[in-house]
Amino acid sequence: MAIGRPSSSSSQTPDPGAARRTSRARGIPEATVARLPLYLRALTALSERSVPTVSSEELAAAAGVNSAKLRKDFSYLGSYGTRGVGYDVEYLVYQISRELGLTQDWPVVIVGIGNLGHALANYGGFASRGFRVAALLDADPNVVGTAAAGLPVRHMDELEAIVAAQHVSIGVITTPPGAAQQVCDRLVEAGVTSILNFAPTVLTVPDGVDVRKVDLSIELQILAFHEQRKAGDEPAAGDSVLDRAPGPVRAAAAKLRRAAGGGKAAEQAKSAPTGKGPEDDLSAVMPA
Amino acid sequence: MAIGRPSSSSSQTPDPGAARRTSRARGIPEATVARLPLYLRALTALSERSVPTVSSEELAAAAGVNSAKLRKDFSYLGSYGTRGVGYDVEYLVYQISRELGLTQDWPVVIVGIGNLGHALANYGGFASRGFRVAALLDADPNVVGTAAAGLPVRHMDELEAIVAAQHVSIGVITTPPGAAQQVCDRLVEAGVTSILNFAPTVLTVPDGVDVRKVDLSIELQILAFHEQRKAGDEPAAGDSVLDRAPGPVRAAAAKLRRAAGGGKAAEQAKSAPTGKGPEDDLSAVMPA
DNA sequence: CCATCTTTGTGCACACGTTCACAAACGCAT
DNA sequence: ATGCGTTTGTGAACGTGTGCACAAAGATGG
Numbered sequence: 001m002a003i004g005r006p007s008s009s010s011s012q013t014p015d016p017g018a019a020r021r022t023s024r025a026r027g028i029p030e031a032t033v034a035r036l037p038l039y040l041r042a043l044t045a046l047s048e049r050s051v052p053t054v055s056s057e058e059l060a061a062a063a064g065v066n067s068a069k070l071r072k073d074f075s076y077l078g079s080y081g082t083r084g085v086g087y088d089v090e091y092l093v094y095q096i097s098r099e100l101g102l103t104q105d106w107p108v109v110i111v112g113i114g115n116l117g118h119a120l121a122n123y124g125g126f127a128s129r130g131f132r133v134a135a136l137l138d139a140d141p142n143v144v145g146t147a148a149a150g151l152p153v154r155h156m157d158e159l160e161a162i163v164a165a166q167h168v169s170i171g172v173i174t175t176p177p178g179a180a181q182q183v184c185d186r187l188v189e190a191g192v193t194s195i196l197n198f199a200p201t202v203l204t205v206p207d208g209v210d211v212r213k214v215d216l217s218i219e220l221q222i223l224a225f226h227e228q229r230k231a232g233d234e235p236a237a238g239d240s241v242l243d244r245a246p247g248p249v250r251a252a253a254a255k256l257r258r259a260a261g262g263g264k265a266a267e268q269a270k271s272a273p274t275g276k277g278p279e280d281d282l283s284a285v286m287p288a
Numbered sequence: 289m290a291i292g293r294p295s296s297s298s299s300q301t302p303d304p305g306a307a308r309r310t311s312r313a314r315g316i317p318e319a320t321v322a323r324l325p326l327y328l329r330a331l332t333a334l335s336e337r338s339v340p341t342v343s344s345e346e347l348a349a350a351a352g353v354n355s356a357k358l359r360k361d362f363s364y365l366g367s368y369g370t371r372g373v374g375y376d377v378e379y380l381v382y383q384i385s386r387e388l389g390l391t392q393d394w395p396v397v398i399v400g401i402g403n404l405g406h407a408l409a410n411y412g413g414f415a416s417r418g419f420r421v422a423a424l425l426d427a428d429p430n431v432v433g434t435a436a437a438g439l440p441v442r443h444m445d446e447l448e449a450i451v452a453a454q455h456v457s458i459g460v461i462t463t464p465p466g467a468a469q470q471v472c473d474r475l476v477e478a479g480v481t482s483i484l485n486f487a488p489t490v491l492t493v494p495d496g497v498d499v500r501k502v503d504l505s506i507e508l509q510i511l512a513f514h515e516q517r518k519a520g521d522e523p524a525a526g527d528s529v530l531d532r533a534p535g536p537v538r539a540a541a542a543k544l545r546r547a548a549g550g551g552k553a554a555e556q557a558k559s560a561p562t563g564k565g566p567e568d569d570l571s572a573v574m575p576a
Numbered sequence: 577c578c579a580t581c582t583t584t585g586t587g588c589a590c591a592c593g594t595t596c597a598c599a600a601a602c603g604c605a606t
Numbered sequence: 607a608t609g610c611g612t613t614t615g616t617g618a619a620c621g622t623g624t625g626c627a628c629a630a631a632g633a634t635g636g
Contacts, residue, residue, distance in 0.1 A: 317622075319623060319624090320623095356624080356626070356627090357623090357624065357625075360623095360624085360625090370631090370632065371630075371631045371632045371633085372632045372633045372634085373632075373633070
């Protein structure tokens with residue numbers, strides 16, 4: 001089985017209109033942009049094995065997509081294939097890299113050096129694609145001064161200077177959720193215009209700033225949903241015949257629920273997981 | 289500015305048909321499922337502040353979506369609101385939790401205890417939503433026996449026994465990409481039917497197994513794309529007037545490229561990033 | 577009981593994304 | 607040159623997702 005939508009955990013502000021205006025300016029659909037990195041990865045693997053050309057069918061298989069989709073995606077970039085032959089691997093690697101902006105150097109700051117920050121600092125995938133960790137930052141004095149991935153952790157107060165000096169335009173937030181918005185504001189103020197947010201919080205940013213979100217727990221919840229379906233479970237026994245009934249019956253039920261302060265169903269929900277506050281999600285991970 | 293599609297980094301097999309068959313079985317669109325965790329997070333926050341009811345407008349703002357979309361999403365679950373009033377927070381928390389399958393306990397194994405594995409093991413967001421780390425596993429003898437997040441790291445060989453004993457149906461892969469498929473096969477063999485993959489690899493799984501993918505570097509690449517656009521850069525100078533030209537001109541250009549083994553463009557691409565192999569992405573992160 | 581105000585639930589139109597299917601383009605052998 | 611097999615590039619059909627805008631439903635006050 002394969003779960004649906006090729007997409008799901010990122011881009012916190014779902015405004016396709018805005019996206020369209022931005023990226024379709026020269027015509028590349030957002031969905032295509034999201035797949036380009038996949039193709040690029042598959043292509044680089046082929047390139048290392050010195051494969052000279054590849055057909056849309058083969059490449060699609062390697063990238064885990066359908067070949068028609070791949071061809072259409074490439075058609076937005078231009079006509080880079082040769083009919084009867086396929087695509088020149090090296091050439092395509094270059095074209096996609098260029099389109100994604102990976103032929104230039106992108107300095108990146110990572111804010112919040114807990115376990116996740118560490119993992120990202122060490123993440124080879126960054127360095128190998130034009131991204132360079134300009135600095136690791138944290139607010140916790142106990143963390144500042146330690147080293148991660150060969151780089152010293154510096155104090156948040158240096159942020160503005162670092163961003164200015166190295167022309168950093170991309171920031172990664174791996175702080176606890178409570179600190180995220182504050183850090184975000186400061187990044188934006190300092191001049192960062194693209195933010196990758198790992199904290200489970202909705203960030204508010206001014207126009208002109210892009211935010212993408214990666215939420216570790218959302219993915220797991222989506223899996224749980226499908227897993228539940230597989231088990232054949234109707235979502236649960238529940239008290240819910242009323243809920244699907246139309247008309248006055250439902251109204252009465254709603255009234256009852258409110259009167260009872262949520263009813264027994266709600267209490268059941270409250271006691272179900274650990275009693276811990278769910279918005280503290282990352283606090284265990286990030287010291288600062 | 290807000291980047292488009294609310295979605296983008298997960299679900300490695302983009303087969304909406306299959307997804308539809310699975311989740312629309314009782315009518316909930318995949319896009320809606322992906323947003324339910326967002327609503328749930330916002331609602332739990334309200335619940336902690338003891339807010340009794342919330343309007344679609346308020347909740348939508350808190351979750352970072354449009355209110356019409358939110359109402360439509362909820363309408364797939366049933367009619368849980370009260371006109372003129374809004375939604376009962378506690379009741380909605382329960383309904384969404386139930387729909388997502390979070391009212392039951394989901395034991396999870398994490399395979400590959402490097403930095404990322406550590407981060408996930410410590411991730412409060414798991415435990416607080418019905419997920420329980422059943423075991424941490426690694427193949428590296430140096431890692432086995434150490435502790436992470438209060439749990440001992442056990443050897444891969446115990447996998448089958450653990451999965452069977454604790455009825456684990458969800459596995460998380462945080463190994464280097466080279467080991468991912470092998471680990472995946474073993475998880476599936478042991479009985480795991482949902483996999484969350486952090487390794488930058490396309491996993492092949494039999495029917496009936498769900499895979500979702502979280503790719504840290506893809507998100508960054510998408511940001512770079514938009515950042516490049518903001519800079520007003522046409523993707524690069526390039527050699528590319530030919531590429532958009534139709535007809536025989538293009539054909540000739542393609543021929544030339546192939547003859548030259550990729551041409552100067554390709555070499556430029558090859559030397560652009562660090563010379564490191566891109567599929568080793570996670571090797572620095574994960575010891576095993 | 578009626579009038580008024582608020583907010584939900586949803587029909588509808590449109591935009592976006594995916595897939596099919598096929599003609600045009602190319603390499604290659606004869 | 608010509609014909610054959612292969613593979614691209616894309617027009618068109620379809621399905622999904624989004625957002626508007628409004629009627630229906632309930633709350634509230636007189």
